[in-house]
Amino acid sequence: MERQIIKIGLLGLGTVGRGVFRILQENRESIQQRIGARLEIKKILVRSLAKDRGIELPAGILTTDLNEITGDPEIKIVVEVLGGTNPTLDYVLAALSNGKSVVTANKDMVAEYGQVLFETAKKYNCDLLFEASVAGGIPIIRTLKQSLAGNRIEEVFGIINGTTNYMLTKMTREGSDFAQVLAEAQAKGYAEADPTADVGGFDAARKIAILASIAFNTRVPLSKVHTEGITGITADDITFANELGYVIKLLGIAKNRPDGIEVRVHPTFIPKHHPLAAVGDVFNAVFVRGNAVGDTMFYGKGAGELPTASAVVADIMDAARDIMQGVPGFIGCTCFDHKPVLDIGETFSKYYIRLKVADKPGVLASVALIFGNKEVSLKSVIQKGATGKTAELVLITHKVQEQNVQDALMDLKQLSSVLEVANVIRVEGEDNGHA
Numbered sequence: 461m462e463r464q465i466i467k468i469g470l471l472g473l474g475t476v477g478r479g480v481f482r483i484l485q486e487n488r489e490s491i492q493q494r495i496g497a498r499l500e501i502k503k504i505l506v507r508s509l510a511k512d513r514g515i516e517l518p519a520g521i522l523t524t525d526l527n528e529i530t531g532d533p534e535i536k537i538v539v540e541v542l543g544g545t546n547p548t549l550d551y552v553l554a555a556l557s558n559g560k561s562v563v564t565a566n567k568d569m570v571a572e573y574g575q576v577l578f579e580t581a582k583k584y585n586c587d588l589l590f591e592a593s594v595a596g597g598i599p600i601i602r603t604l605k606q607s608l609a610g611n612r613i614e615e616v617f618g619i620i621n622g623t624t625n626y627m628l629t630k631m632t633r634e635g636s637d638f639a640q641v642l643a644e645a646q647a648k649g650y651a652e653a654d655p656t657a658d659v660g661g662f663d664a665a666r667k668i669a670i671l672a673s674i675a676f677n678t679r680v681p682l683s684k685v686h687t688e689g690i691t692g693i694t695a696d697d698i699t700f701a702n703e704l705g706y707v708i709k710l711l712g713i714a715k716n717r718p719d720g721i722e723v724r725v726h727p728t729f730i731p732k733h734h735p736l737a738a739v740g741d742v743f744n745a746v747f748v749r750g751n752a753v754g755d756t757m758f759y760g761k762g763a764g765e766l767p768t769a770s771a772v773v774a775d776i777m778d779a780a781r782d783i784m785q786g787v788p789g790f791i792g793c794t795c796f797d798h799k800p801v802l803d804i805g806e807t808f809s810k811y812y813i814r815l816k817v818a819d820k821p822g823v824l825a826s827v828a829l830i831f832g833n834k835e836v837s838l839k840s841v842i843q844k845g846a847t848g849k850t851a852e853l854v855l856i857t858h859k860v861q862e863q864n865v866q867d868a869l870m871d872l873k874q875l876s877s878v879l880e881v882a883n884v885i886r887v888e889g890e891d892n893g894h895a
């Protein structure tokens with residue numbers, strides 16, 4: 461029987477593009493059996509035709525001319541794995557307005573321009589699928605949109621950046637140097653083109669904005685995600701965490717509270733016995749709590765060529781099925797609610813606070829008084845490294861509103877005996893394992 465051929469235009473042949481090409485080649489037979497059509501990459505857009513791609517490519521498949529893809533009526537699906545938003549957004553809008561379904565791995569674009577993208581896809585009856593944009597190979601978007609759709613999702617949180625998890629794992633287990641371990645993550649193809657997005661927490665912020673928007677059915681603007689990266693984490697913090705029974709992870713946390721949405725990304729102390737503590741290297745893990753299903757956890761590789769391409773290829777297959785059945789654009793991505801996003805000052809956590817202080821009598825008492833005045837109660841206090849001139853105070857608070865901690869820190873900075881607030885890191889995961 462003659463099989464239908466669905467032609468694809470691939471935008472980008474870097475880490476993920478190469479993975480998509482390889483999976484479509486290597487798993488051609490099983491993919492064809494599953495969807496009942498043959499998938500064929502007709503053209504690939506790149507910047508340089510001369511670059512060595514490390515894979516065997518059909519002659520003439522590469523192009524630097526977008527129009528050879530968006531203007532080709534034979535191409536039904538455009539797969540965007542270029543990255544960034546400029547010129548990528550224009551390229552994707554051009555593909556959609558030419559009636560092509562789009563599959564993308566681009567969280568920058570989806571988090572920032574989701575609304576215009578979904579409206580355009582709807583207008584032209586096209587699919588816009590983005591499974592690979594969050595947590596690499598973990599099928600979390602489909603899970604939230606379909607498998608858990610009957611729930612009221614209360615909380616989504618987890619490790620959603622592979623690069624920083626790889627780095628923190630190596631820094632913790634092997635004492636590796638920050639710059640060296642970032643270079644390793646780049647060489648493995650985990651990091652963004654500009655790795656500031658990873659270490660600054662912005663990549664995780666984009667991902668948690670996407671997850672929260674889907675989970676809570678409300679559009680969460682990227683600008684409202686409180687974002688802190690891992691650049692301020694020192695070897696001392698890692699050592700203190702270990703001594704106190706914690707590990708440091710970069711978490712994305714989103715909560716659906718009665719008064720609004722809480723959404724934040726920051727380094728976090730989590731207890732060593734917490735399931736997320738064991739998630740190492742490039743692995744990601746996402747917890748979802750629904751009012752019907754209860755607690756669920758999803759685990760897998762969050763970055764890299766084949767894990768990411770696995771998610772892209774699944775989306776391509778879904779788009780192909782929709783094309784064959786004549787229903788592209790049928791399931792959109794609509795946000796019905798308009799809940800406010802809460803300010804970080806309105807969130808609650810426990811805190812690890814490391815202070816450099818003068819090594820003299822009475823300092824601890826005056827520090828404790830300031831915290832007490834702001835209703836911040838201290839769970840533990842350790843004094844370290846006293847030299848006769850300076851010392852370090854390592855404090856863990858009980859759960860308290862962030863604003864109280866910020867107010868106390870402002871007052872502490874006025875004390876002449878407090879030389880520096882060296883670090884403040886939230887502590888999560890001690891209340892029944894939840895963030």
Ligand SMILES: NC(=O)C1=CN([C@@H]2O[C@H](COP(=O)(O)OP(=O)(O)OC[C@H]3O[C@@H](n4cnc5c(N)ncnc54)[C@H](OP(=O)(O)O)[C@@H]3O)[C@@H](O)[C@H]2O)C=CC1
Nearest residue numbers: 472473474475476506507508541542543565566763764768
């Ligand atoms: N790497 C990963 O693990 C993951 C990546 N992603 C996302 O996937 C996307 C791609 O990432 P990745 O594969 O790592 O990126 P790479 O930098 O490895 O590859 C980008 C590719 O796009 C091409 N390209 C970029 N800009 C243009 C342009 N203006 N015109 C034509 N071609 C262009 C490049 O061409 P040339 O080769 O000629 O320079 C290159 O082939 C990003 O959105 C990223 O955030 C998502 C999940 C995981």
Ligand SMILES: N[C@@H](CC=O)C(=O)O
Nearest residue numbers: 621622623651652763
């Ligand atoms: N740079 C990202 C790639 C996948 O999204 C990460 O490290 O998670």
